[in-house]
Amino acid sequence: MAATMRAAALWAAFIAAVFAIGTRAAHTQGDLLPPLHASARLLTWQMLPAVAYAALAVAVLPPLARRMAWRPLLLAAWAAAAGWAIVLALSDGWDALHRPLDAPTEYPVAIPAVDADPALWLRTFTERLAGYTTHVRGHPPLPTLLVWTLDAAGLHGTGWAAALIIAAGSSAAAAVAVTVRAVAGERIARAAVPFLALAPLAVWVATTMDALFLGVAAWGTALLARRRALAGGLVLGALPYLSYGLLPLFAVPAVVVLLQRPRWWPMLAGLAVVPAAFTLGGFWWPDGVAATHATYLISGGSAQRSYAFYLVGNLAVLALLTGPAVAAAGPAAARALRRRMPPEAPVALLAAAALVGVLALDLSGVTRGEVERIWVPFAAWLLPLAALTPSRIGTRPWLAAQAATAIALQALVHSHW
Known part of the structure; x- marks a missing residue:
């Protein structure tokens, strides 16, 4: 217990x-709050719905996770995670769910360019x-094509894109639970569900495209964990075409492959489908990486920030996204790994x-800040560690700490995402 509290x-x-070090250097970042790409603020009464939601979830989720049948529990986890993301975002007003996607820097701005000739747009991307x-500019073409597809299907406006992002991102609570159950058993998966549903990273589920990346990665991994090799490979093959920075995330499904041993040939065939489709469509992934890196270096943005500060600061952001319960589980997780303790290991x-995966991106220097959204697909896989926290004081205090x-x-933070 002492190690947990330490x-x-x-x-x-x-x-x-x-944050203390970052505040001293804040004058070099304009109105930002290093290491977050955000500014300081203070909301008061606006947070009352979120506080009420958190109090109800802390009271209800642990007994539900213990007693509810497994499949209904997955739906409940999805619904609870979606509600948590939405109620947090609504503290900024009713339009907060789609407002980030209305920015002139976002994907929907490119819809008219794709409309003119989708095949040509992809070939000349x-x-x-x-x-x-x-x-x-900062991503492969698939996120823009997804937004364009919604519009082409008659679902006009950023509200539909926001709904897709929130639904996909919050569904990761169920997908990660499915994976944990497959590799570690139902007891630990059930213990993890409340922490997956009431995670701090929910602040960036509504509405950043990285939440959709989280959902895609989580379900692809869950399919592999259930030995659905072809389907899992097909979904995971889309990750490099959603974001170049998702390549290191393949470390997670690699662990699942080692633990679950899905069939190799169907998995590899599935992995090849999306890359083959984009290549045949005229988009060569290595050229996209090179072009994006070139624009990054001359942009005058994050490439100009301090490598040393953000090398450490990025990890502090990861700690915020995952919360104190995950940190408290650190000693138990280290012990489980050292002793190869099933089912915790x-x-x-x-x-x-x-x-x-996080460390690979962090050390590369291409993620100097703005990682509160970039880390979302990675941070979700740390959340189940909270199920390993010694339970002498019970689950609810740690869950309350996560919600707080x-x-x-x-x-306190006005995010630019």
């Missing part, structure tokens, strides 16, 4: 120290990259794989 105290001290908006392995972290983030 780990939680270190979590708080680490975050406080990073790389060579015309410099003329697109910030988010289109597989959960720790999934978290370690996600952390390896999200509420504090929403109340």
Whole structure:
């Protein structure tokens, strides 16, 4: 118990120290709040619905997770995670759910360009990259094509895109639980569900496209965990075409493959489908990486930030996204890995794989800030660690601490995403 509380105290001290250093350098970042791409604020009464939702969820989720039948529990986890993301966002007003996608830097701005000739747009995507908006420039073409597809299907307006993003991102609570159950058993999966549904990262589920990336990655991994090799490969094959930064996230499904041994040939066949389709359509992925990196270096944005500060600061952001309960579980996770303790060790392995992916991106230097959204697909795999936290004081205090972290983030930080 003492080790658990020390780990939680270190979590708080680490975050406080990073923000203290960042505040001293804030004048170089305009109105930003390093290491977050955000500004400080104070919401009061606006947070009351979120506080009420959190109190109800803390009371209800642990007994539901213990007693409800498994499939209904997955739907409940999805609904609870979606509600949590929505109620947090609504503290900024009714239009907050789609407002981030209305920005001139976002994907929907490119819809008219795709409309003119989708096949030509894809073939010339790389060579015309410099003329697109910030988010289109910074990613492969698939996110823009998804937004365009909604519009082409008659679902006009950013509200539909926001609904897709929130639905996909919140569904990861169910998908991660499915994976944990497959590799570590139902007891730990059930214990993880409340922490998956009431996570601090929900602040960035409504509405950043990275939440959709989270959902795609989580379900692809869950399919592999259930030995649905072809379907899992097909879904995971889309990840590099959603975001170049998702490549290190393959460390997580790699662990699942080692643990579950799905059939290799169907999985590899599935993985090849999306890359083959984009290549035949005229988009060559390595050229896209090179072009995006070139625009990143000359953009004058995050590439100009301090490598040393954000090398550490990015990890503080990950700590905020995952919360104190995950930090408190650190000693138990380390012990499980060291002793290869079943069923805890597989959960720790999934978290370690996600952390390896984060460290790979962090050390590369291409993620200097703005990682509160980039880390979302990685952070979800650390959340099940909270199920390993020693339960002498019970689940509810740690779950309340998770909810309080999200509420504090929403109340004190105005995110630019």
